Amino acid sequence: MDNVAAAADAFAESLSRRLETEETEEAFQGMPSDGDSRVGYEAMGAGGWIGVHWPERLGGRDLTPLHTAAAEERFGYHWLPLSGYLLSVKTIGNALLRLASPALQERLIPPIATGQLIFCQGFSEPGAGSDLASLTTRAERQGNTFVVSGHKIWTSSAQLADWIYLAVRTDPDAKRPQDGISVLVADMRTPGIDVQPFATLGGGQLCEVFLDDVEIPVDQLVGELHGGWRVLMATLDYERVTSEKVGILLRVLDELEPLVENPADRLTLLRLRGEAEASRLHGRRATQLLEAGAPASAAASMAKLSCAVLAQRLADEGIRMLGPAGLTERGHGDRVHGRLAALARAAVGATISGGSAEIQRRVIARRGLECPA
Structure with missing residues (x-):
């Protein structure tokens, strides 16, 4: 593990110097967890630092999660812009490997590992923050698609993201609010998705995401239908x-x-x-x-x-x-x-x-x- 940490340290120090001299979008926003840089994210993928413990067949290096943790510590130490990485890799990528269908894994994990696909996370809503079970974004099944409408807030990296990981309500009549939730993934170019960025103190950005009759194929469901609460809790464990x-x-x-x-x-x-x-x-x-x-x-x-x-x-x-x-x-x-x-x-x-x-x-x-x- 020490060898991986040392290599990660050298990589992160070099990339940090590079990003300070190159013009990159929102690379420095104060804290690494707030900074965004597609240039930096792609460099991490090209260098083999995305999915260190993921299977080789999906673009990883087949090491252990502790190797990944050691590398991530060095990324933070050298103040890399990590918002896209923390969402796409540490949180959502790991959750997809654990909970998504094999077909969905094969479709999404390799481009994440190469630094070509950035995710944002659509969880919080105006009336559902810490009380995530109160979310109201609706997903109605119509044939082979879900039609989704709702409003997400505090959505980091949405202005750069290629895909979104969405918590939605698929059964509004469930006895417990947790029992009627599902998780979907969707391409951000899907008609009906509108991203509204706003500036934050320190030079950063957060976003609101509006969903208006967004059609998402059924095969982009993560986990079981109405079983999204388990998916959300597992996802938050990684986060x-x-x-x-x-x-x-x-x-x-x-x-x-x-x-x-x-x-x-x-x-x-x-x-x-x-x-x-x-x-x-x-x-x-x-x-x-x-x-x-x-x-x-x-x-x-x-x-x-x-x-x-x-x-x-x-x-x-x-x-x-x-x-x-x-x-x-x-x-x-x-x-x-x-x-x-x-x-x-x-x-x-x-x-x-x-x-x-x-x-x-x-x-x-x-x-x-x-x-x-």
Whole structure:
């Protein structure tokens, strides 16, 4: 695993330098998880860094998920623009390999592995964020197609995406709202899909996606009809193993360390580094459980929550140590290449996006500690 991590480190450092000198779309948006670059994504595919543990027959390298986690940590450390990768590969690609039909895998996984296909994820809606079971986007079966209408929000990378991974309601009369959900995939060029980007603080973009009578073939169903809740929960398990964010936090710690002389502050940085190591272990444990096909929701939530809480603590402590200079973006007066300022912006939402801290604690309590509902 060390050899793969070292090779990933060299690749990521080289690509990071290249992207800083080339004009790329939204490559630098502060945090790596917010940055988008089709140039960077295609370079990762061409270099063999997409689907490190995927089967060779589908374009992967047949290594282990722990090799992938080690590589992703180095991608985050070198601040690569990773939004498209995290959606297409880490989250949706892994879910497709686990839950999609063989035909759908053979159609979609190879172009993801070569860096030619980017996914976005259509989950959240105006009335369904953390409470995903409240989604209202409808998919009505008409012969060999589903006709889909609805509205998705907070859709990262939709302005670049080739395909979308959609949570839809296929049975509005189900007794439990979770029982009437399915997951579909669709080409973003399908008539009726309209993407509306909007700017975010720090120079990034998010999107709304409007679906108006979008016709999606039945064979683009992921998992079972009305069985989408299981698909969604499995997908979120992959999303919440945040190896790249461990790399991000270690990079900020490395850049802060030579700037801090106060012994008490240096001790604080050591403690934060220890927490980053603990977060790394949470992620590796969840990765191993997912590889084994064992229940991983509690472990994935621990990985996600530990990283989110640590990001907030590190941002607060870093700004306290550096003062206003810690909030300086790239340019005059910048001491940490704008990375601490980016972390401070992103950390505010770290315990909300991807499932709030309250949701993560509930998952840990119920599925990990077997506490009563």
